[in-house]
Amino acid sequence: MNLQEQNWINLFGDISPEGTAWYGIWTRYSPELEVIKSFQGIRKFWANEDKTVINQQNNYTYADGSTEEKQWQIEKEIANQPDGVTHSASESMRVLSLSEEAKIWMCIELKIGNPFGCELFFQYQNFRTSIGVVYGENGALERFLETREHLNSYPDQKPGEELKNIPGNWVVKKESMTPDLQISQEAELTEIELDPTAGKNQTFFLPDGIVINVPETVKIGEEFELVVGKMVIENKYKRMTVKYNQDGKFIQLISEVFDRKD
Numbered sequence: 001m002n003l004q005e006q007n008w009i010n011l012f013g014d015i016s017p018e019g020t021a022w023y024g025i026w027t028r029y030s031p032e033l034e035v036i037k038s039f040q041g042i043r044k045f046w047a048n049e050d051k052t053v054i055n056q057q058n059n060y061t062y063a064d065g066s067t068e069e070k071q072w073q074i075e076k077e078i079a080n081q082p083d084g085v086t087h088s089a090s091e092s093m094r095v096l097s098l099s100e101e102a103k104i105w106m107c108i109e110l111k112i113g114n115p116f117g118c119e120l121f122f123q124y125q126n127f128r129t130s131i132g133v134v135y136g137e138n139g140a141l142e143r144f145l146e147t148r149e150h151l152n153s154y155p156d157q158k159p160g161e162e163l164k165n166i167p168g169n170w171v172v173k174k175e176s177m178t179p180d181l182q183i184s185q186e187a188e189l190t191e192i193e194l195d196p197t198a199g200k201n202q203t204f205f206l207p208d209g210i211v212i213n214v215p216e217t218v219k220i221g222e223e224f225e226l227v228v229g230k231m232v233i234e235n236k237y238k239r240m241t242v243k244y245n246q247d248g249k250f251i252q253l254i255s256e257v258f259d260r261k262d
Contacts, residue, residue, distance in 0.1 A: 006181075023041075024150070041061075043149070044057045056074065057071045102123075115134065116134075166237060170260055212229075235259065239255075
């Protein structure tokens, strides 16, 4: 199986003609972690019989009772590219997947004058959390978006606490992907550092065991990386890292799954 085909299957292989619906609570935060807006959203996906066309419909219900609907169609013949899947919501972004439970929608290049960012998805069974990191046209951090979702019904659990330390010994399974969709794997025993960037990034703690390590500003001429981690259940921590070179181009996606061993 070629790499483009594997990426498509990882992204959409579980979507049927009957459809899959993720019911979620969407919360926008400022860089100061103040809640800007919170609302309900449903992302529904359905495919044609041979899964070469994926339909997406988003329905939003806001606090004032107003609603909004958006629809997109992803055609495999057009969208499945050597560097990832394009989405009609933004042609400058790509959708990548290291596995069915580690997916990202991301800008492949920083261009000053254009918004920049990514949305990282952490799934465990019927629960999914995505974290969006958004920079403005001047390269300054603008906001975060946390989406807590459950398959076919709204999450009935309240968000967990902030995660300020993670003691113990862990085994990490690590996968990485390059822009040509090549994947490599490794496993090792380690401790978890909440800031793996050696202090280069700012660290933000959100409820529900989410840790974000990102620069306050991104700019051409400096390498940078965006890091987001999530404690998906007790004793299992997932983290993804997106790396860019000094030209602002995407060079590596890393997915880590940590399991506690003590």
